[in-house]
Amino acid sequence: MSPRTTPARAGLAAVAALALTLTACSGGSDDGDGSSGLDNRTGAMEDYGVGDQFTATEPLTFSMLFSDHPNYPSKSDWLLWSEITERTGVTVEPTLVPMSDYEQKRSLLIGAGDAPTLIAKTYPGQEEAFVSSGAILPVSDYVELMPHYQAKVAEWGLEDNIDQLRQADGKYYVLPGLHEAPWQDYSIAMRTDVLADLGLDVPTSWDEFRDTLEAVQEANPGEYPFSDRFSDGYPAGSFLNVAALGFGTSAGWGYDNATWDDDAGEFVATATTPEYRALVEYVHDLVADGLMDPESFTQDDDTAIQKFVTGRSAAISANAQSVVNDYEPGLAANDPEATVAKIPFPCGDAGCVLNPVSQLENGLMINADAADSPDFVAMMQFVDWLFYSDEGQEFVKWGVEGTTFDKADDGTRTLAADVDFVGLNPGAPKHLQKDFGFSGGNVAYGGTTDLLWSTFSDAEIAFQESIADYDMIDLAPPAPLDELEVEQITLIDTTLRDAVSQGTVQFILGQRDLSEWDAFVADLESKGATQYVDIVNGARERYVAENG
Amino acid sequence: MTVEKPRPAAPVTSRTGTLLQDSRGYQVFRVANVVVLLGVVAVTLYPFLMIIARSFSSDTAIRSGQVNLLPVGFNLTTYELVMSDAMFWTNYKNTVIYTVVATAIAIVLTTCYAYVISKHHLRGRTVLIGIAVFTMFFNGGLIPNYVLITSLGLKNTLWAIVLPNAISVFNLLVMKSFFENLPRDLEEAAQIDGLGTYRILWKIVIPLSKAVLATMVLFYAVSFWNSWFAAFLYMDRSELFPVTVYLRNLIAGSSSAQSTGAAVADVAQVSANIQSVTMVLTVLPILCVYPFVQRYFVSGVMLGSVKG
Structure with missing residues (x-):
C-alpha cells in the first residue's frame, strides 16, 4: 500500500504548476541584477573566511521552512535552537510542516509568495519547478559570500556535480548538501x-x-x-x-x-x-x-x-x-x-x-526576496557556517561537546552517557534527536566521510569499506x-x-x-x-x- | 400490533406478520442475503479488528507477521507511551474544539441558508441556490484560497478551519429538500397566530426537524473530525494541528521518504503498534457518536430525499 503517493504527487504537480503561473506575474525582479544583495550588510562580518566562526554583529532573525519528523517533532526548547543563537547571534524561526506533506506545502507557500527565507530539505532537481517564477534566489550569484561552501566544492572536486544543477540561464538555484565521497546506502x-x-x-x-x-x-x-x-x-x-x-x-x-x-x-x-x-x-x-x-x-x-x-x-x-x-x-x-x-x-x-550523484544531498533554497533584506550578506554567511563549515556540520549532527557528546584526542566522538541515538546508547534517558534536535535532517546533511561514518554501526562501516574503492560512473x-x-x-x-x-x-x-x-x-x-x-x-x- | 408467537415447529412468521409459509424462493433469498451481508460485515470489520489487535501487540510480533485478529505479545505499554505524549493530547484537544465549534457554526449557517432557499415565493431564490451550487463545480484553487485566508488574517487561527467549510452544499441541498416537504399549513397557521419568520423557524420548523438536524450534525462532525487538509494548509505550528495531522505524519511520513531513496535520517520508522494505537484512539470518539445518532440518521436522509 502506498498511502500518500497518488494524491500527494498529483497535488504537488498541480501546486507546482500553479506556482509557476502565479508567481511568474509578480516575481523576477532580482533575476537580472545578481549583485543587488551584496550591499545589504547589516549584521554581517567584515572578514569572514574559511575556519571562522560566524557571529552576527547584531541580533538577527531568519525564518525557515522546517520538515517536522513524526519520530522527533520539533520543540521550541531544543538545544539546537538556543545553541545556534548562542554561537551565531541568529534566531531561527521555524515554520513547521508535517514531513508527510512537506513538498506540497513548500510548493504552496512559494506559489503564494509566503515562503520563509530559508527553505530546507530541497533535493537537487526539486527547485526546477520554481526557477522560472523568479521566487527562488539564484544562489550561484552569491556563493562568493560562502567561503566554506566554495572550499568544500573545490576540495572534494564537486564542480561537475554542481554544473548539473545549472539551469538554462547558467545559474543554479539550490544549495545542495555536499558529501566528501559518494554514499551508497541501498x-x-x-x-x-x-x-x-x-x-x-x-x-x-x-x-x-x-x-x-x-x-x-x-x-x-x-x-x-x-x-x-x-x-x-x-x-x-x-x-x-x-x-x-x-x-x-x-x-x-x-x-x-x-x-x-x-x-x-x-x-x-x-x-x-x-x-x-x-x-x-x-x-x-x-x-x-x-x-x-x-x-x-x-x-x-x-x-x-x-x-x-x-x-x-x-x-x-x-x-x-x-x-x-x-x-x-x-x-x-x-x-x-x-x-x-x-x-x-x-x-x-x-x-x-x-553513482557520484550521491555526493549531492538535499539542501536548501532561498526566497528571492531575501536579497532585498538588509541582513542578506549576514544570512548567506550564516548559512555557509551552519551548513558547510566543519564546526557547523559537526554541531548539527552531534550537538554540543560536553553536553551531548565527547571527543577523544584522536577525534573519535562518543555520545554522552545519558544520550541515545540510533541505538548507540540503549536505555539512555535522553535522545539526541527527540530531546535536543540534532541529527534532524533539516540542517544535518553532508560533510566529511569521517563525520558521516561516525554514527554508523560496525556492519554498516564494513559495507561502506567494501565499496570504498569502486569506480565512479561519468556524470x-x-x-x-x-x-x-x-x-x-x-x-x-x-x-x-x-x-x-x-x-x-x-x-x-x-x-x-x-x-x-x-x-x-x-x-x-x-x-x-x-x-x-x-x-x-x-x-x-x-x-x-x-x-x- | 401484536404478533402471535409461533411454536417451534410452526411455520415461520412471514414478513407480513401472518402465519403464512414463506415461499421457498424467499427463504433462499433470506439465507443468501444473510450470508452476503455477513460477508460484507466481515470485510468491513476485519481491518478494524486487525488494527485493534495490532494496537495491543508487540512491535516485533507485528513485523514478523504473527498478528492477525488476536493480539500477540499482549501489552498496554504502547497505549501508555502514546498517551504520555503531550503533543498527542494537545492535538486531540484541538480536534475536539475544531469539531465542536465548526459543527455548531455549520449547523446554524446551513439551517438558515436552507430555510431561506426552501421558500418558493422568495425573490432571487434561484440566484441564491445558483451561488451555492456554483461552488460545487468551481473553486478558486489552492493558492488563491491560501492567499485569501492569509490576507484575511485567518492563518493560524481556528477560523481558517471553520469558516471556509462552514456550508457544505450537499448538506445544504438535503436540508432544503427537507424543509420544502414540511406542510406549509403549519407555518401559515403560525403566521395567522402572529408569529414572525424567525420565530416560525425557531418554534415550529426546528422542533420538527430533529431528524435532519441530527443527520447534519453527524455529517459535519465526522467530516470535521476527519479533516486534516485545511489545518495542514493554514497552520504553521504543531500545537495548532488537529490529531489527524499528527496521525497522518505518523503513518504517511514513514513510507514517503523511503520511496524517494532518501537518506537515513529521513526515514521515519514509526513502530507499527504505535501507528495502530494512534489510529484506535483517533477513531474511537467519532465511532461512539454513531449509535446515538443512528436512529435519526436513516429517517433524516430519507426524509430529505423524497419530494412529495
Missing part, C-alpha cells in the same frame, strides 16, 4: 546464516548473485529466494536502480529518460539502449527461473518483509536502517540464529561502479533546459516513464515476450522518446555554444 540484504550453512560465499557480482539464489533455491525448493520490496513509486524501484549501475544504465528509482552516450557524444533514450535490455533480460531470467518472486513488483513493503523474516525468502533490498529496524527484530523473533547483512554492492558488465554533461523546453519535456516525460515502467515489468514477468523488444522500442519512439532526446541534445549544444 543494496541487497541477504541471510548470511543461510549462505554459511550452504557453504556459499557472499556474491560480489550480479552473476554470482544469480548463482547464489539458485543454490539457495535448491536447498529450499518451492520458495522464491529473492522477494523484493520498495515498490512505492516504481515497481522494485530500489533493486532496479541498484542493478542498473552494474549494467551501465539507469532504471527504477534512478531512471532517467535520457542517458549520455560518451562514444556517440550525445544523449540517447535510456530504455532503447542495449544496456537497458541486458538489465531487463537479467531480471526476466531471475523471475523465469523462479529465483525472484514475481510479486516483488507489486507487493507492499510489509508483505516482502514478512516473507524475509519468516524465512520464506533469503534476499531483499535494504538500506542501513531497514536492516536494523525491519529485518533484525523480525528475524530474531522467528529464528534467534538468523543473521542478515547488506551484501557489497554487486558488480556487473560496467564494472564495480557507484552526464550539463544540458540545462529553457522554459519552453521544460514545458515540452514535462508533457512527454511522464508518458514515457509510464510506458517504460509498464513495458519493463511486462518483459520481466514474461507477460510480453522479449522478441517484441523492437516493437517496444518503436512504441517508445512514437510516444516521444526521440523528441525527448532531441530536446535534451539541443539544450546540450546550446550550452556548449554558450559556455564552451
